Amino acid sequence: MRGAGGRVPAAAEALGISTRQLFRWLDDPALANVERAAVGTRPDGD
Numbered sequence: 001m002r003g004a005g006g007r008v009p010a011a012a013e014a015l016g017i018s019t020r021q022l023f024r025w026l027d028d029p030a031l032a033n034v035e036r037a038a039v040g041t042r043p044d045g046d
Helices: 008-015 019-026
Strands: none
Touching: 008 019
């Protein structure tokens, strides 16, 4: 997630999994402190 700037789609692609699967993993209480980018944040920062 750090390497993807908190963007779930980019992190999922880097991990070779679906975005939905990463969202499922992030629902785990052990991963509650993982920082995510705000919804709608573009990769170019706009």
